[in-house]
Amino acid sequence: MTACREPASVLIERLSNGETTSLELTEACLAEITSHDGAVGAFLHVAGDSARQAAESIDRRRAAGEPLGRLAGLPVAVKDVLVTRDQPTTCGSRMLEGWTPPYDAHTVEKLRDADAVLIGKTNMDEFAMGSTTENSAFGPTRTPWQLDCVAGGSSGGSAAAVSAGFAPLAVGSDTGGSIRQPASFCGVVGLKPSYGRVSRYGLVAYASSLDQVGPFARDVAGAAMLLEVLAGHDRRDGTSVDQPVPPYGQQLEKPVDGLRIGICPDHFGDGLDPEVREAVERALDIYRGLGADVQEIELPHSRFAVACYYLVAPSEASSNLARYDGIHYGRRTDDHDGLVEMYSNSRGAAFGTEVKRRIMLGTYALSAGYYDAYYLKAQKVRRLIQQDYSQAFADVDVIASPVAPTPAVRLGQLTDDPLQMYLADAYTISANLAGLPGVSIPAGFSQDGRPIGLQLLANAFTEDRLLRAAAMHERETDWHLATPTFAGDAC
């Protein structure tokens, strides 16, 4: 088994006691990328040289006994939606192809401060819009478990990178499930923090009121470790919360006393794949076995979540993506007759279909005559959804559910039917609308070997408890230890 497939905590241990060096680890990851990423498509940019240099410099500092950051020497892959001053940032779009930003995202600064080795930028649905990473302008990402199936999305590249052993840790972003769903499809742990827990400064906006940066790891401890690095107050993001970051990793061994798990019957209705249902029920049995109290809860407005999300997110997106106008950065087409055409033709040529679809939807929802019926109505429903959750969390510590209705789908299976694709986000979307933390943890496989995740949601800013609840399940199972086979036909 390659070194990079070990959990992050094990690798940190080995690095600090001298069993391995950062350069060795970095080389091992780069070798895995060379062998397999042609088939997986996890990276848009591999920063081999700068990663080696960073690794060597950290090894030297370690040898000299200098103090090092908490991720010292560990390769980390970063979703291409976070700006990096030394690596191109494309957001999976032709629009930004070739652009190297003049600044680092807050979370990228945090990774550098923690002495992580930034190994490259990962593939994603264009501007984070999509659930399969098929909307990347640079080709899809496949789940390393079955190469004719998608990695999920939009953070498909980061999920696949961790799953494939290209990097022990990766950073993603989640606007409607974009960390949790690919984590489920790739069999890794992926956590979306509470809104405001992690700074969005330098996270290229899709839907500002929903976007949040979060960690991918092979196990819960790795996710906790990376979250500790990413989280924290940033004065450059007004929505970032000024609350201390708890030591998430410290208490993971400690089960949540009298854990109360809520399940919502609506989550187990028609359209749920039987194998997914089975995996979730098995997980619930494990929790029951650990003494948890599993009780039914009501989320009366959850049936509106998809509709609410697909008004709020595209509305904000239509505004956030207006800045790509071919003037200050990004693509401009030469094919135009004057300024107005320059705008339209540049945007028409450089944006992919799903981005255009959401810009159209959002522009329509905000336009004169429709604001009240669409955007404003969605905001009111959003409050009802949030209220449902605050009521539910009065009675339970976490809410368990599937992450997605099915395991990873085949490439091309949903691309022609946007509405069906949107409906598949039903389980993950509410956490973003309500600002709640959620995690996807490995909970089994389909008969044909595709991973299945379990989603746990918790009340805002209770990531510590959420992670402890996730760790309880992980200790009883070994799904997270399985390694992908790169099976299937990668054409």
Place this chain on the structure above:
Amino acid sequence: MSETHSAEPSHGQLTREDVLKVARLARLGLDESEVEEFTGQLGQVLGYVGILEEADTEGVEPLAGASERTDVLREDEPGESLTRDQALSGAPRHDDRFFLVPPVLDTSAE
């Protein structure tokens, strides 16, 4: 909000003209097949979101974001600016001093 924000939604009845109008507003050049595709698909999505009418939102305050904090301010203290080269570095066209754009023809004498 203002009276411009009050017309009835046309769930699922999106016309080709609606699509063209929205594309113009969004400065989004669409080819013929996209116009046709979007007319159907957006109509379908708008039809679906009509489900929200079933939610009773009488007296419910809209929720703009998950954060309900207020009063996040910065002090009026200088921060770092970019150099001009950095500012222009991503621009498709510039002359080392300014961003360049096709002529902005918004005025014409009578």
Place this chain on the structure above:
Amino acid sequence: MPSPTTIIGLEVHVQLQTRTKIFCGCANRFNPDEPNVQTCPVCLGLPGALPVMNRRALELSVRAGLALSGTIAGLTKWDRKQYYYPDLPKAYQISQYDLPFCQGGHLDVDVEQENGEIQSRHIRLIRVHLEEDAGKNLHDESGRGGDSRVDLNRAGTPLLEIVSEPDIRSAAEARRYLEEIRLLMVYLGVSDCNMQEGSLRCDANVNLEISNSANESIRTPIVEVKNLNSFRGVEAALVYEISRQQREFEQCGGIYADTAKQTRGWDADRGVTFAQRGKEEASDYRYFPDPDLLPVSFSDEWIEIQRAELCEPPADRRRRFVAELGLSEYDAGVLVDRGRETADYFEAVATACGDAKQAANWVTQDVLRELNEREETIESFPIDAQGLASLLGMITSGDLTTRSGREVFSSLMNNQGGDGSIVERIASIVEERGLSAVADSGALETVIDAVISRNEKAAEDFRGGKDAAIGKLIGEVMREVGGADPNAVRETLISRLRP
């Protein structure tokens, strides 16, 4: 046919005097010579960058709102106003839509009417809101259709928008309103309102209400005249536009096919307004609350703290100068309109010398004349208020004649009198030139008697009724007694010759 009623509303944009821009730490500085050097990811609208509100911009805004008698909102928020223009890097302007920080308010302005009477006009305000300024497009002037250039130094400058009700009734009134807003903003330290640099700009909405031949009241379509950037420009553009609308009304007989609001520009060189090409479609700004900026709440305590920072507004100060200091309306206007520092200087002189009228005379005439000649501001005036007050005090007490006072004043302006304080320099100038008025009347009388006896003929002529003859006698006395008060000399001579 009764004369038409002019209906004007102004939208005034005022750049705030903060150190940094509204949402980032870039310098808020007029800098046209070095384009694109005051930008950062935030004001360039780079992907990923986020705005954070400048506290000082809020404070200055609320002070302006209070000084305009507006109602400060308990909670205010920012919205995105979306349109495409190359000087707007995010393709939306962060502005305020339905919850501006200030609603209502008013400004009273004194306007000279055509008959010369001064009338006080009460101009109501709709709202005041805080938004970000755009950058600047520079168009190719060659006429060859070359590229436009974009400078984003100004992008993100905090901008106050003050929107009036359509209460303004003439071009002159519009100009006065704008001048008064400028003065108020400068007094408050909210803005430098430098029109050359664009820190005060104005758009005007104007139309006419005219009776047609059937005695029906018809309104001409509203025209928005954009980008008026001088006081003269505002007045001239409105004068032109009012007569243009009247002409048009007469030509079309009050029948308008299209009553949609029209946008026109002002060509200052040709002195005409001109139709601006219609937008691609009716504007649809798709306002929605900016999810990156959280709302701001103002507590009553905080608002009171801002109120305490307000100075006396210029209108109140003019009134007080007239009512309490006994100044003429004219002098009060000159002193106050010249700016807060000049009015402060005057008040300091008036208080210290105890004679407000004399202080007003000296400041409006001597001091302002010197400032105008030197093209300097009161801050760099070489005679401080204490110094001028002591000079005026000497005149009031009779220690110096007015004439000698002027001589001392101009000596001080020419840096004479050594290098002590102004008061010390005055003393040394008076001493050096023997300007001290002769307090000892006996000595003066001795000199007068001697002059009369030396000039028999002139004395006789005066006694015989030739008034002009006294001039020669006064001149001689003055030559002998440098600091003598010419009026006192004249009176003593008269009492001697025509007892």
